[in-house]
Amino acid sequence: MSPARASWREWLARFGLVLALLALIAVLSLLSDRFMSVPNLLNVLRQIAINALIAFGMTTVILGRGIDLSVGSLLAFVGVVTATLAVQGVPAWLAIVAGLAVGTGLGAINGAFVAYAGIAPFIVTLAGLTIFRGMALAFTDGRPVTGLPPLFSGIGYGTFLGLPMPVWIMLAFLFLTHFLLRNTALGRAIYAIGGNEEAARLAGIPVRRVTAFTYAFSGFAAALAAVVLTGRLNSAQPTAGVMFELDAIAAVVVGGTSLFGGRGGVFGTLVGALIIGVINNGMNLLNVPSFYQQIVKGGVILAALLIDRALTARRT
Amino acid sequence: MLAMHDIVGRFGGVLALSGVDFELRQGEVHALVGENGAGKSTLMKILSGVQPPSEGRIVLDDRPVAFRGVHDAQAAGLAMVYQELALVPHLTVAENLFLGRLSPWVRHRDLAKRARGLLAEAELDLDPTRPVSSLPIGEQQLVEIAKALGRRSRVLILDEPTAALSSQETDRLFKILRRLREGGTSIVYISHRLEEIFAIADRVTVLRDGARVATHDVAEVDADRIVTDMVGREVARFHRDGTRRDAVRARFSYHAPGLDAGELVLHEGEIVGAAGVTGSGRSRLCRTLFGADGEATLDGAQVRSPRNALDRGVAYVPEDRKGEGLSLIASVEANLGHAILPTLARVGVMRPGAERANARTWIERLGIRPPEPAKEVGTLSGGNQQKVVVGKGLASGPRVLLMDEPTRGVDVGARGELYEVLDELAREGLSLVLASSDTDELIQICDRILVFRHGTVAVTLHAPFDREEVVAHVTGARIVA
Numbered sequence: 187m188s189p190a191r192a193s194w195r196e197w198l199a200r201f202g203l204v205l206a207l208l209a210l211i212a213v214l215s216l217l218s219d220r221f222m223s224v225p226n227l228l229n230v231l232r233q234i235a236i237n238a239l240i241a242f243g244m245t246t247v248i249l250g251r252g253i254d255l256s257v258g259s260l261l262a263f264v265g266v267v268t269a270t271l272a273v274q275g276v277p278a279w280l281a282i283v284a285g286l287a288v289g290t291g292l293g294a295i296n297g298a299f300v301a302y303a304g305i306a307p308f309i310v311t312l313a314g315l316t317i318f319r320g321m322a323l324a325f326t327d328g329r330p331v332t333g334l335p336p337l338f339s340g341i342g343y344g345t346f347l348g349l350p351m352p353v354w355i356m357l358a359f360l361f362l363t364h365f366l367l368r369n370t371a372l373g374r375a376i377y378a379i380g381g382n383e384e385a386a387r388l389a390g391i392p393v394r395r396v397t398a399f400t401y402a403f404s405g406f407a408a409a410l411a412a413v414v415l416t417g418r419l420n421s422a423q424p425t426a427g428v429m430f431e432l433d434a435i436a437a438v439v440v441g442g443t444s445l446f447g448g449r450g451g452v453f454g455t456l457v458g459a460l461i462i463g464v465i466n467n468g469m470n471l472l473n474v475p476s477f478y479q480q481i482v483k484g485g486v487i488l489a490a491l492l493i494d495r496a497l498t499a500r501r502t
Numbered sequence: 503m504l505a506m507h508d509i510v511g512r513f514g515g516v517l518a519l520s521g522v523d524f525e526l527r528q529g530e531v532h533a534l535v536g537e538n539g540a541g542k543s544t545l546m547k548i549l550s551g552v553q554p555p556s557e558g559r560i561v562l563d564d565r566p567v568a569f570r571g572v573h574d575a576q577a578a579g580l581a582m583v584y585q586e587l588a589l590v591p592h593l594t595v596a597e598n599l600f601l602g603r604l605s606p607w608v609r610h611r612d613l614a615k616r617a618r619g620l621l622a623e624a625e626l627d628l629d630p631t632r633p634v635s636s637l638p639i640g641e642q643q644l645v646e647i648a649k650a651l652g653r654r655s656r657v658l659i660l661d662e663p664t665a666a667l668s669s670q671e672t673d674r675l676f677k678i679l680r681r682l683r684e685g686g687t688s689i690v691y692i693s694h695r696l697e698e699i700f701a702i703a704d705r706v707t708v709l710r711d712g713a714r715v716a717t718h719d720v721a722e723v724d725a726d727r728i729v730t731d732m733v734g735r736e737v738a739r740f741h742r743d744g745t746r747r748d749a750v751r752a753r754f755s756y757h758a759p760g761l762d763a764g765e766l767v768l769h770e771g772e773i774v775g776a777a778g779v780t781g782s783g784r785s786r787l788c789r790t791l792f793g794a795d796g797e798a799t800l801d802g803a804q805v806r807s808p809r810n811a812l813d814r815g816v817a818y819v820p821e822d823r824k825g826e827g828l829s830l831i832a833s834v835e836a837n838l839g840h841a842i843l844p845t846l847a848r849v850g851v852m853r854p855g856a857e858r859a860n861a862r863t864w865i866e867r868l869g870i871r872p873p874e875p876a877k878e879v880g881t882l883s884g885g886n887q888q889k890v891v892v893g894k895g896l897a898s899g900p901r902v903l904l905m906d907e908p909t910r911g912v913d914v915g916a917r918g919e920l921y922e923v924l925d926e927l928a929r930e931g932l933s934l935v936l937a938s939s940d941t942d943e944l945i946q947i948c949d950r951i952l953v954f955r956h957g958t959v960a961v962t963l964h965a966p967f968d969r970e971e972v973v974a975h976v977t978g979a980r981i982v983a
Contacts, residue, residue, distance in 0.1 A: 371847035378840050381829025388794060388818060388826055389840040389894065390809035448831050 202493070203442055203457045210461060214468040221471055228350060234463035235352035236411045236418070238456055240430055241437035242363045243293075243407025245455045248438050249367070250400045251380045251447030252307040256296060256314030257408040258430035262423065263322040264289040264412040269331035269338075269422030278337035286409045292318065293405015297398030311401075315431070322424040331422040342417025352414045359410060363452045366403075376400060380447025436483075437462055440490040461486070503528040503688065504657060509558035511544045511712070518544040519712045521558070526657065531679060531689045533699040533720070536709035537732055537913035542692050545709070546659050549690070550582035551575030579656035583646050583663060591635035595621070598634050599649050624648035625674050639666045640780050647675065651682075658682065659690040664698060665911050668780035668939060669977055676702050694913060696725045697942070708732055733915055742925045744965060745771035746949045751933040752816070752902050758796020761786040762958040768902055768933035773924065775944035776937040777976050778954030784937040785821055787954070788904040791935065792818040812841055817895035821906035821937075827891035830880035834870065835861035837879050837890050841898050864893035869919050885916025892920065896927070903927070906937045921947055941972050 215222035240257050247254045268285030272278045292314070299310040344351040367373035375396045378386040387393045411430075416422045441458025443450025465486055469479045504526040511519035519541045526532050536542050547553045549560065551569030560567050562578060569575040575582075589598045596617035597604070604613075610631075617630035626644050634642055643666050650658055664672045679689055679702055691703055699706055700720060707717040708731040715731045747770040757763035761783045768774060776784040789795040793805035793816075805811050808818070820826035828837050839846050839857045846856045861875040868889040870882075879890055888908060895903055909917045924947060928934060938944050944951050944967075951963045953975040961975050 369852050370850050371843040371852060372850060374836065374839065374843055374846075374852065377832060377836065378829055381832045382826075384826045385820075385828055386840065388792075388808050388820055390807070390812040391840065391843065392809065444831075448829060 203440075203454060203461070203490075206490075206493075207457055207461050207464065210464055210468075214464065214471075218468065218471040221468060226467070226471075228353075230460075230463050230467045231353045231356075232350045233467065234459045235350075235356040236415050237430070237433045237437055237463070238356050238459040239359055239411040239414065240408050241434040241441075241455045241459055242359055242452050243404035244431075244434040245438050245441075245443055245450065245452050246363065246367065246376060247307075247400045247404045248435075248443055248445060249380045249447055249450060250376045250397055251383065252300060252397065252400060253311065253435070253445075254293075254296065254314075254401060254404045255308065255311040255431045256292075256318055257404060257411075257434060258427035259315045259318035259322065260289055260292055260405055260408045261412040261415065261427035261430060262425065263292070263318045263325065264409040265416045265422035265426055266322050266326045266331055266424050268413060269334055269416055270325070272335055272338070273331060273333055278335040282337075282413050285413060286406060289409020289412065290402050290406040293408070294398060294402035296405065297401030300401060301394040301397040319424075326422075326424045328424060330424070332420070334416070334420055334422075338413075338417040339420050340417070341414060342420060352418070355410065355414055359407065360452055360456055363407075367451060372396065372399065377448055380444075380449070382448075433462070436487050440487055458490075461490070503563060505561045506545070506549065507559050507561065509545065509548060509560075510556045511541070511548060511553070512556040517712060519548075519555075522709065522712070522714050524549075524707060524714070525717075526688045526690065527705075528688055529683050529686045530704040531683055531691055531702050533691045533693060533703035533706040534709065535693065535696075535699065535706060535728060535732060537915050540709040540732070541712040542709055543661065544712075546582060546661065546690065546692065549575070549657075550580055550659055552582075576653060576655075579654075580659065581650040581653050581655035581657070582659040582661070583650050584661055589634045589642055589646060589649075592633055594631050594633055595628055595637070595645055596630035598645060599630070599652055601649070620648050620652050624651055624678055638781060640668055640671045643667055644671060644675065647678070651678075655687065657688045657690070659692075661692045662694065662911060663691075664693065664695065666780075669973075670779060672698070694911065695940070696728060699728070700725070710734055729914060732913075742921070742947050744949050745773075745925070745928045747771050747931075751931075753801050754791050754798055756787065756790045756796065756798040758786055758790040760957050761790055761796060764959060766791070766935075766952075768935070770931045770933060771928045772950065773928050773934045773936060773948045775948035775951040776935060776954060777939075777941065777944055777951050777972065778960075779976065780939065782954040783957040784939075784952075784954045785906050786957075788818060788906045788935060788937050789820075791902075791904055792816060794818070812898050812900075815899070815901040817841065817898050817900035817903050819891050819895045819903065819905040819908055821910065823887055823891050827894070828879050828887060830878070830887075832879060833876050834865065834879055834882070834890055835875035838864050838875075838893050838897055841894050860897055864890075864897060867896075868893050868923055883913075883916075885912040885920075888912050889916070889920065892923070900932065902933045902935070904935045904937075907939065908936065909938070909940065909943060917943075941969065941976060945969055945972060 220226060244254055244257065264285045267288055268281050271281035271284055296310055296314050299305050300307045341351050346354055367376065375386065375391045378389065378391055379393055379396060383393060415426060437459040438455050439445060440461055441450065441454035443454055462483065465483065466479065469482060506522065506524040509519055509522045522541065522545060524545060534542050548555045551572045551574050567578060590601065596613045599617050599620055600613060614630045621628050621630060624644060624647060626648060628641065634645060637645065643663060647663065663675060667675060683689060693699060703720050705717060706720055706723065706728060708715040708728060710732060749770040750767055751770045752768045754766040776787050778784040786795060790798050793807050793811040798805045800814055800816065824830060835857055838861045846852055846860065858875055864870065865873045865875065870886050870889045870893065879887055882890070892908060909920060912920065924934060936944065936948060949965050951967065951972060952959045953961045953963065963972060
């Protein structure tokens with residue numbers, strides 16, 4: 187393959203997603219005059235922030251050839267713990283820090299089972315999915331936690347320089363995760379493990395420790411999303427976050443990260459989350475019944491994967 | 503009986519074959535040789551129906567044929583055995599043998615019976631109910647060949663069938679091939695090992711840069727001529743003067759399952775070969791010294807892990823470069839940095855440019871082509887991939903480099919380049935351990951050869967070597983005599 191051709195393909199593989207997003211935006215702005223307005227676009231960003239936060243954590247796990255199904259339940263548990271602490275008089279900021287620590291810790295436990303006990307990630311985090319949900323329900327006796335201090339609504343509804351706070355938090359975490367993956371030895375190790383775990387081990391990379399880290403990081407990301415969601419709802423629901431793991435995985439996959447690990451990144455995931463968010467928003471504006479919305483969403487995920495496959499298909 | 507005329511293979515703008523003729527007679531073994539990228543595999547993919555030719559025609563029994571897929575080719579009696587195994591690891595030997603031809607209701611007893619017949623034909627003494635994953639890789643390859651036999655093909659295409667075979671297994675394969683030839687089967691035999699061509703082939707066709715250079719009767723040609731045809735210039739066979747000095751570089755002791763306890767003292771600039779058949783302990787030695795298997799000590803202290811070995815100046819080039827050596831989907835640059843991540847980073851953050859600089863050093867030093875650090879390793883030729891694995895090990899600045907089959911599946915040109923680099927490294931004082939099934943390779947570059955048999959060093963030989971003596975020790979002929 188000539189270099190010019192290779193770089194053309196690489197370019198398309200890299201920016202094809204952005205083109206797809208732009209095309210989608212163009213189509214929707216033709217179909218609905220309400221779509222292309224600043225309030226609506228800000229609305230889209232605010233709506234995707236929570237999914238994007240979870241999906242960034244999920245990206246690191248998937249890059250290391252894992253999967254984390256427990257994030258939705260973990261989010262619910264962290265939400266009720268954080269809210270309960272705050273309601274009981276712990277300073278709001280301290281309650282949030284504690285919540286983030288709890289999320290990271292639970293993620294680390296997932297990671298320990300995967301990396302040190304050698305149990306398949308799908309199974310470990312599936313167990314986590316039900317255990318954390320049960321913990322959230324048991325912790326609150328199934329009731330929502332309300333009466334939160336104002337810091338939470340500030341996080342959920344505040345703006346800074348015209349952008350909603352959840353969007354700022356998402357952007358900050360995006361750059362943090364990107365830096366982690368691209369500019370640190372740890373990030374290199376995650377890609378190396380996703381590419382070939384045995385080769386990584388023989389290269390002296392501490393495979394177990396790094397694998398466990400990705401789950402802890404995913405737990406942190408879900409906990410961060412829990413704080414934002416608690417702010418948005420101004421309460422914490424033990425039933426929050428059902429099926430969030432699937433939305434996050436969809437964003438990662440639509441965003442071009444390989445489910446087999448080693449290939450992809452968080453900017454792709456952001457675009458993936460945007461594509462899904464824009465489609466949801468567009469369908470709401472066009473009054474597409476929600477049953478059909480689900481069908482379209484599934485179709486988009488399949489289409490994205492087919493296109494990605496066609497673009498990255500290797501010639502032999 | 504079979505002829506390919508003016509075959510052109512153009513894939514994605516790249517001309518892989520530019521008008522190649524190839525003719526196969528009934529009951530001959532026709533060797534196909536050429537360096538990596540010469541077009542051998544493409545030509546055979548066209549013949550076996552995997553890819554259609556861009557131009558040209560194929561004539562079988564005086565009738566033109568066009569294969570629209572592997573199925574068409576198989577129906578016409580052509581079967582291909584790939585270098586990369588196409589077996590399903592969790593299925594049994596019997597199930598694999600009849601894969602794709604199983605009836606909807608599998609009766610295991612029948613299947614096992616038919617499988618036994620086929621295995622006997624391939625001179626394989628195996629329990630057909632064993633899962634394939636439990637077999638050593640050499641036997642898996644023989645099962646793959648038995649699978650092709652089961653199709654009763656008229657034309658059998660073998661792509662590097664001996665890459666994973668021990669010398670006994672190779673002999674066994676040759677016996678099978680000779681019998682097939684006598685029965686009228688035509689065989690296309692792709693190989694990098696010239697001695698095999700002289701052992702088995704009737705004719706040899708040499709490809710270079712997508713064109714046919716020559717077809718010779720094997721009886722009328724010598725190895726130098728074939729090598730010259732392959733590379734297009736005269737190449738001297740590699741010769742190396744000993745660079746061993748008396749200073750001791752490392753003292754190992756080791757033991758592992760399948761490898762008896764022993765000691766190995768390496769001197770500065772010394773290249774020590776580990777010979778022996780598959781499973782004799784030669785490969786296990788490297789893994790053990792690297793801390794990946796069994797137990798080893800270096801200079802009196804235990805080698806705790808691969809990381810520990812690397813930190814103490816011991817690097818390892820594994821045998822299976824795709825399974826253990828490389829992340830194929832990552833760049834050349836990333837792979838070259840994987841063993842030295844801690845030194846490429848400061849407080850965990852990658853130093854800007856450090857990875858690129860490291861990559862440039864080894865790309866240049868080893869002659870990795872194309873010389874592009876950002877290139878995905880999986881897109882490189884086998885020889886260049888191998889250079890990346892070697893570079894990955896060398897990047898850690900080792901005093902001892904352990905290598906297992908570093909030239910397996912590597913073409914002649916790249917092999918020579920690799921030998922030169924190894925010689926240069928030895929001159930600089932590096933000690934090397936080279937486990938290899940290629941006796942010529944060991945003879946050409948080692949100062950000392952340890953011959954392994956049943957997990958123990960049966961004999962140690964010193965340069966200059968007598969080829970027959972080495973082979974006799976490796977194959978165990980010396981004990982029989």
